[in-house]
Amino acid sequence: xSLPLQDRVALVTGASRGIGAALALELARLGAQxxxxxxxxxxxxxxxxxxxxxxxxxxxxxxxxxQKDAEKQLDLVGPSVMxxxxxxxxxxxxxxxxxxLTPVAHIDPRDWxxxxxxxxxxxxxxxxxxxxxxxxxxAGRAVFLTSGRVLRPKAYWGMYGAAKAGMEHLVxxxxxxxxxxxxxxxxxxxxxxxxxxxxxxxxxxxxxTIAQPADxxxxxxxLCLPSETRHAERITL
Numbered sequence: 595x596s597l598p599l600q601d602r603v604a605l606v607t608g609a610s611r612g613i614g615a616a617l618a619l620e621l622a623r624l625g626a627q628x629x630x631x632x633x634x635x636x637x638x639x640x641x642x643x644x645x646x647x648x649x650x651x652x653x654x655x656x657x658x659x660x661q662k663d664a665e666k667q668l669d670l671v672g673p674s675v676m677x678x679x680x681x682x683x684x685x686x687x688x689x690x691x692x693x694x695l696t697p698v699a700h701i702d703p704r705d706w707x708x709x710x711x712x713x714x715x716x717x718x719x720x721x722x723x724x725x726x727x728x729x730x731x732x733a734g735r736a737v738f739l740t741s742g743r744v745l746r747p748k749a750y751w752g753m754y755g756a757a758k759a760g761m762e763h764l765v766x767x768x769x770x771x772x773x774x775x776x777x778x779x780x781x782x783x784x785x786x787x788x789x790x791x792x793x794x795x796x797x798x799x800x801x802x803t804i805a806q807p808a809d810x811x812x813x814x815x816x817l818c819l820p821s822e823t824r825h826a827e828r829i830t831l
Contacts, residue, residue, distance in 0.1 A: 597625030598819055603679045605629040605671070605724065607660065607716070608689030610637025612789040613739070613814070616807035617686060618653065619644055620815040626684065628653035629675060631660075654678075660689055661711035664719055672723030682727035684818045685736040687717050691757075692791045695750040706753055713757035714764070721768050733820035734777035738765045740828065742783055762828070769826035780817055781828040784810045 604621045608614035610632030618628055622645045632638050635657040642653045658667045675682050691712035693705045717738060728734035740762055743755040762781055769779035786792065787810055788801035813831040816822065 597623075598821075599684075600625035602626045602683040602820075603629065603675065603681065604684035604686070604818065605631070605675065605682060606686045606688060607631045607720070608687075609641060610634050611641075612791070613784060613787060613807045613810060614686075614688040615641045615644075616811040617688065617814050619648065620808075620811040621684070621818065622649050622651065622653070624815060624819075626818075627651070627679070629656065629671075630654065631656045631658060631671070631689070633657065633659050660716040661708055664711070664716065668716065668719050669723050671720075672725070672727050675724070676727040676730065679727075681730035681734075682724055683731045683734060683820075685720060685724050685728060685734075686814070686818065687720055687736075687738045689716065690739065690741075690791060692754050692794055695795060696753070697750060698752040701753050709753050709757050710760075713754070714760045717761045718764055721764070725768075725772075728777050729772070729775060732776055734775075735818045735820075735822060736765075736777065736779045737782050737814065737817045738762075738780075739814075740781045740783050742785065742830075766826055773825065778822060778825045780822075780824055780826070782814055782817060783828065783830045784814070785831060 604626040606614055606618050609618045609630035618630055618641055622628055630638055630653050638655040638657055646652050689712055691709045693709050741758045743751050744759045744762055747755055765781055787805045810831050
């Protein structure tokens with residue numbers, strides 16, 4: 595019996611740990627061929643080892659920095675995937691940057707540049723480079739992880755919230771532009787999850803008391819299935 599994502603090609607950013615790593619493993623279990631992006635080669639290799647141990651198949655690893663390597667490497671991802679696989683079936687932009695919580699009036703330009711690059715600009719670059727191979731799929735699926743902070747602004751979270759809000763607008767606009775194609779595009783808010791970013795923002799919180807990355811991975815993977823029909827929605831997991 596074939597798996598739901600048998601031979602489907604899936605690209606996941608921020609895949610070396612946390613939600614991205616858990617999602618990569620879940621997609622692999624469903625049969626997908628993985629292309630994984632993260633800054634750390636070692637982290638990607640650890641995830642690849644897990645995938646191989648469970649499925650017997652390896653992933654394609656792309657260690658790159660979404661800010662520093664944008665023009666030289668990220669912009670070439672789409673054409674490279676198209677050349678190797680002939681299409682891209684799934685895109686998940688999970689990578690995110692919080693940097694630090696600070697008053698809006700005190701935001702450092704370098705911190706602003708990093709947070710915008712990873713959360714917003716990388717989303718635009720991924721859309722730009724992956725639109726052609728996603729359209730080449732008979733059931734392309736794109737999922738962008740967002741945050742409840744967009745809907746509920748809070749003191750000191752302005753930099754991160756603004757970046758995610760911009761990303762949401764960009765993604766929803768693109769979703770309207772591809773509405774008449776087989777491509778389905780959605781935003782996913784995983785809620786409170788025990789990730790490194792969460793630990794940075796809430797250092798006193800016991801991670802055992804909140805959801806783990808593996809808890810939200812199945813719901814995220816479901817948004818990537820060919821059977822998923824929702825489009826241009828903001829989905830809270």
